[in-house]
Amino acid sequence: MTECDVLIIGGGPAGSIAAAKLVQAGHHVEVIEKIKFPRFVIGESLLPECNQLLEDANMLDKVIEADFQFKGGVAFQNDMDDIRVVDFKQNLGQKWNSSFQVRREVFDKILLDDAEEKGAKVTYESEVVAYNEETNIAAVKHKDGSTEMFHAKKVIDASGYGHVLPRLLDLVADSDLEMRDAIFCRMTGDIRPDDGTDGFIYVYIVGDNDAWIWNIPFNDGVTSVGIVCTDEYYKSYNMDQTDFFNHIIGSNKFSAARYANATKINEVGFIGGYSSNVTKMFGENFVLVGNATEFLDPVFSSGVTLALESGAKAAELTAKELSGENVDWQKEYQDYMMVGVDVFREYVNAWYDGRLQEILFSKEEEGSDKITQKIVSVLSGYVWDEDNMFVTSPTAAVNATYRALTGKEV
Ligand SMILES: Cc1cc2nc3c(=O)[nH]c(=O)nc-3n(C[C@H](O)[C@H](O)[C@H](O)COP(=O)(O)OP(=O)(O)OC[C@H]3O[C@@H](n4cnc5c(N)ncnc54)[C@H](O)[C@@H]3O)c2cc1C
Known part of the structure; x- marks a missing residue:
């Protein structure tokens, strides 16, 4: 049996920031990550609040050093030629008024390496396969087929789309949002705006709000392109994902012009019904963070921000609890997190209606x-x-x- 203070399931942004904060608070942290890094995950456009959270965790310098594409804001464009450029500099005076467009395989590795350098023990290609809530013991299956038992004072589930504890403890709930799909690809050779907004994420609205297209530029000439629409709309085309992608990109006048001479550099990917929810975000011995909790929608690029915020908050409260103080997880964690989630929920609803x-x-x-x-x-x-x-x-x-x-x- 391996003993530790905190066992973290998953090494995405939520797990990495939680690990980094807890080791800096002096705790023995074990991170179990299923996949060998670098690994791809969707979600490449960050918000300025991410910079603040990373700075607070002493993790921002490494991200700045990586020289990611500068992101100054977001531009929304509809079929009627209306365009709205949102420059993050127009915020309410908050310190960080820009962010980055990141290849997640690079970004996530930087964060997890940083957590490891700060003192977290990271084990790759190992998977949490069972968990006993009463004893707080988790079974981890390693790459070689062996099983190791971990006993922790606290377990933080940062397994993202893996939803490890929600699945094992039957905490999965239906999302209250309509079922939507994402169909996406990376392309090179697109024509970018030349008015100073070239690093912005561009959102093209398709038809009468039938779908929208994200355009996330990286600084090596590659652009991440994705279409988001209801599952019903996607199915109404009766096309496979590649034909659907080609059709929508080719028929929207902005994307058709932007990608007229562009080339796909990978296969078109598909994520169906991405919204998710849970019945509760914590238990006596565990806490869920990032996408292991609720995921709303990609339209405002809020996923990594909420993952970092929840990972950081769960780490602060875990450190408080481990030092012998009482923590009201409902009030200090779940209610707190739901404030931010519900703000984005209102914006997501107001976007789609x-x-x-x-x-x-x-x-x-x-x-x-x-x-x-x-x-x-x-x-x-x-x-x-x-x-x-x-x-x-x-x-x-x-x-x-x-x-x-x-x-x-x-
Ligand atoms: C279509 C789409 C577009 C998006 N676009 C954006 C965007 O532009 N900007 C943005 O901020 N967000 C975006 N998101 C959201 C973003 O993808 C997530 O919010 C973010 O990745 C959550 O981070 P995380 O750390 O919680 O989980 P993840 O990044 O998913 O990391 C979880 C880790 O847990 C590991 N894991 C899983 N199961 C196990 C197990 N059993 N044992 C051990 N490890 C395990 C996985 O291998 C993975 O590395 C988008 C989401 C979708 C669906």
Whole structure:
């Protein structure tokens, strides 16, 4: 039996930041990672709040040194030629007003290597296959087929799409969002904007909000391109994923122009029904972080921000508990995390029902500095800022802005 203070399942951003923070607090941390790094995972566009979280964990320097593509903001473009450029510099004065577009195979390895250098023990190509909640013992199957038992004071499940503890403890819940799919590929040779927004993520809206296309540029000339739509819309085409990708990219006028001479550098990938949820985010001896909890939607690139925030928060509270202090996990962790998740949930809902797009494309809103700053601050990932009414009362703020700008009822 291997004894440790904290066992972390999974070495993505949530697991790495939790590991780094806990070893810096003096704890013995074991990270079990199923796959050999570098490994691909979807989710390449970061928000400025990520920089703040990484800085707080003493992990930002390594990311800056890696010289990723600078990301100054996001541009939304619809079929009616409306364009809205959201520059992160228009936020509410928060320190970080830019971020990065990252190849996750590179980014995630930098973070996990950093956690290891700081003192975490990382075991690759090993998988948590069983867990006893009462004894807090996990069974880990190694690459050579052997099984090792780990006993920890706390288990942090950062297994992302693996949903290890939610599956083993029957905590998986249905998402309240409609089932959507993502169909994606990396391409080279695209024509990028030459107006200073070349490092921005571009979001092209397809048709009457039928789908949207992400365009995430890396600094080596490769661009990540993905289509997001309801499963129903995808199936209505009766095409395989490659034909569907080619058809949508070729028929949207912005993507058709941008990728006219571009070449795919890998196979078209598909993730179906990506939204997920859990019935609870913690137990007596464990806590779920990152995508092992709830995943909403990629439209505002919030996934890694929420993964880092939850990993960092779970680590702080675990360190507090290990030092003998009492932790109210419901209040201090789950309720806290749900504040930020629910802000993004409102924006995701307002995106798909069209309210947010009408706000973003409204010329009056663009001219209204105060509202712009508050919305940009949310889109930068500052979703725990209690001075921002778009955070404290997201639905009321979005609806009031919508009514004021469009004259329409919600
Ligand atoms: C279509 C799509 C597009 C997205 N785009 C963005 C974006 O632009 N920006 C953004 O911020 N987010 C985006 N996301 C979300 C992003 O992918 C996730 O939020 C993020 O990767 C979560 O990080 P994590 O650390 O929780 O999990 P992960 O990064 O998934 O890491 C989990 C790790 O756990 C390991 N693991 C799994 N099972 C086991 C096991 N049994 N034992 C040990 N290890 C295990 C895995 O191998 C993996 O390395 C997108 C998501 C989707 C679906």
